[in-house]
Amino acid sequence: MADHTRGPAGPPADGAAGAGSSTGAGAMPGTTGAPAGRPADGPGGRGRLWAVLAAVLVVVGVVVAVLFVVNRPDDAPAPEPPPQAETVTLPVPTPTVEPVALPEGASAFLTSLPEEVLAFARTEVAEEPALLADGALEAYRLVYDDGGRQIVATAGQWRDAAAVEQRFDAVVAAEAQAAGVPVEEAGAAEDPAEEPADGTAAPTGSAPPESPEAPAAPRLEQGFVEVDGQQVGRFLQLTRTDGTGSLWWTNGTVLLRLDGPGDALRDVYAAFPL
Numbered sequence: 179m180a181d182h183t184r185g186p187a188g189p190p191a192d193g194a195a196g197a198g199s200s201t202g203a204g205a206m207p208g209t210t211g212a213p214a215g216r217p218a219d220g221p222g223g224r225g226r227l228w229a230v231l232a233a234v235l236v237v238v239g240v241v242v243a244v245l246f247v248v249n250r251p252d253d254a255p256a257p258e259p260p261p262q263a264e265t266v267t268l269p270v271p272t273p274t275v276e277p278v279a280l281p282e283g284a285s286a287f288l289t290s291l292p293e294e295v296l297a298f299a300r301t302e303v304a305e306e307p308a309l310l311a312d313g314a315l316e317a318y319r320l321v322y323d324d325g326g327r328q329i330v331a332t333a334g335q336w337r338d339a340a341a342v343e344q345r346f347d348a349v350v351a352a353e354a355q356a357a358g359v360p361v362e363e364a365g366a367a368e369d370p371a372e373e374p375a376d377g378t379a380a381p382t383g384s385a386p387p388e389s390p391e392a393p394a395a396p397r398l399e400q401g402f403v404e405v406d407g408q409q410v411g412r413f414l415q416l417t418r419t420d421g422t423g424s425l426w427w428t429n430g431t432v433l434l435r436l437d438g439p440g441d442a443l444r445d446v447y448a449a450f451p452l
Contacts, residue, residue, distance in 0.1 A: 272296075272297065273299035274324070275324065276299065277299040278301055278302065287432075288303075291318065291320060295329075295449050296445060298446060299324070300321070301321050301323045302320065303318060305317060305319070309332060309433075310334075312334070315334075315337060316335045317332065317335075318334075319331070328438060329436055329437065329446055330436070330437045331437075331450075333452065336432075337431070338431060341431075342430070353398060353424075357398055361414070362400070364399045364400065397415075398416055399415045401413055403428075411427055411428035412428050413426065421439065421441070422438065422440055423439070424436065424443075432452060
């Protein structure tokens with residue numbers, strides 16, 4: 179009789195095992211078996227990677243450009259022009275002495291003679307007989323004082339310029355003989371001038387060449403006074419060995435003379451309005 183008792187099941191046959199393993203336990207149909215969590219390679223994934231890299235490069239480029247613009251050195255400043263020579267203008271000296279007034283009825287010529295010249299103020303005024311005796315229509319002697327030094331001015335006005343030139347020539351000859359030295363020729367002195375309201379004479383304001391304050395021998399120097407390129411007169415400057423001096427000059431019909439400290443005559447002459 180056949181035994182119908184069921185015993186334990188035996189191992190599956192080889193064919194059955196192979197069939198079971200072909201599908202794999204838990205495997206989803208249609209997959210290729212790639213590891214879980216790893217994106218599958220393909221055109222879409224690589225495109226996204228290149229886009230991210232390009233964006234990073236753009237950001238880095240912008241940051242570098244901004245840093246370069248912000249931190250670049252300033253443009254080199256333009257070179258400064260060389261310093262210009264500075265001209266120092268000293269204040270004009272003013273008198274500390276009170277000037278005396280002119281007498282009543284003073285003529286236009288006397289009125290044209292200055293009350294003050296630099297630090298010198300007029301302290302005396304009177305007629306000058308010597309010039310009147312030489313043919314002057316008017317002549318005056320004026321003393322100017324700065325509180326420590328004096329300059330004496332004489333001024334005369336003649337009828338015409340020819341008479342003044344004749345008188346000046348006589349002065350040059352007499353001073354050269356008295357000093358015992360030849361008269362040196364100097365260049366013309368030039369300075370702007372204006373015609374005074376009374377029309378008596380044009381002020382020069384020009385100064386003769388400088389002279390030593392105390393030369394070893396007397397020095398005589400003469401030249402022309404020019405205004406705007408026009409000769410308006412002549413000058414003669416005498417510098418003595420003791421430092422004093424005299425200075426004559428003509429201007430049209432006027433002859434003037436200054437006597438005093440040699441170092442002050444030049445400046446007073448330059449500032450004198452005749």
